[in-house]
Amino acid sequence: NAGVTQTPKFQVLKTGQSMTLQCAQDMNHNSMYWYRQDPGMGLRLIYYSASEGTTDKGEVPNGYNVSRLNKREFSLRLESAAPSQTSVYFCASSEDGWMTQYFGAGTRLSVL
Amino acid sequence: DQQVKQNSPSLSVQEGRISILNCDYTNSMFDYFLWYKKYPAEGPTFLISISSIKDKNEDGRFTVFLNKSAKHLSLHIVPSQPGDSAVYFCAAEDTGRRALTFGSGTRLQVQP
Numbered sequence: 001n002a003g004v005t006q007t008p009k010f011q012v013l014k015t016g017q018s019m020t021l022q023c024a025q026d027m028n029h030n031s032m033y034w035y036r037q038d039p040g041m042g043l044r045l046i047y048y049s050a051s052e053g054t055t056d057k058g059e060v061p062n063g064y065n066v067s068r069l070n071k072r073e074f075s076l077r078l079e080s081a082a083p084s085q086t087s088v089y090f091c092a093s094s095e096d097g098w099m100t101q102y103f104g105a106g107t108r109l110s111v112l
Numbered sequence: 113d114q115q116v117k118q119n120s121p122s123l124s125v126q127e128g129r130i131s132i133l134n135c136d137y138t139n140s141m142f143d144y145f146l147w148y149k150k151y152p153a154e155g156p157t158f159l160i161s162i163s164s165i166k167d168k169n170e171d172g173r174f175t176v177f178l179n180k181s182a183k184h185l186s187l188h189i190v191p192s193q194p195g196d197s198a199v200y201f202c203a204a205e206d207t208g209r210r211a212l213t214f215g216s217g218t219r220l221q222v223q224p
Contacts (some may be wrong), residue, residue: 042214090155103155
């Protein structure tokens, strides 16, 4: 059972570079989410997709874009990476709404 | 302004004893609360939840208590086991929003 799969697991970028974090779920869930976790802070919501074809901003959307490619996949793009975006990024999905979310293992991103 | 606060960054208990993890919140619109558990290099996993219409929910060794008047909830683990050593996140949902607000986490270490 794969659940929620995130790629890559680790990434180092230089300031100004772009990259896309990939997320796929095989549980046929309607809703998907992107969070970031920084030291001493909880997970903060970047963007979410309540259903295929819709996306909405979360608490910290600046500097990011998302695409809900289909029901399975939800990608997060950094167009011009900044050191402040150094973080661990988690993708999650839920059957409907937000209640019990299933998380991927995370992507550790460093921006130099 | 953190709406969900876990004021104890860490907690150490002996195996077999009770672990009590605390969480305070400020937003009176929160009406559903969850605890997630996270091991290193893994994503958070759902542990237990409670609706605001209840004051207690049990699942095996895990019990969550909610005190709405004090805006406080706690997670009790009895008896604690070394495998419970992890970071525990408290999360809350407010009415009408499709998002969870997470606390900063408490690292529990259960000593054999």
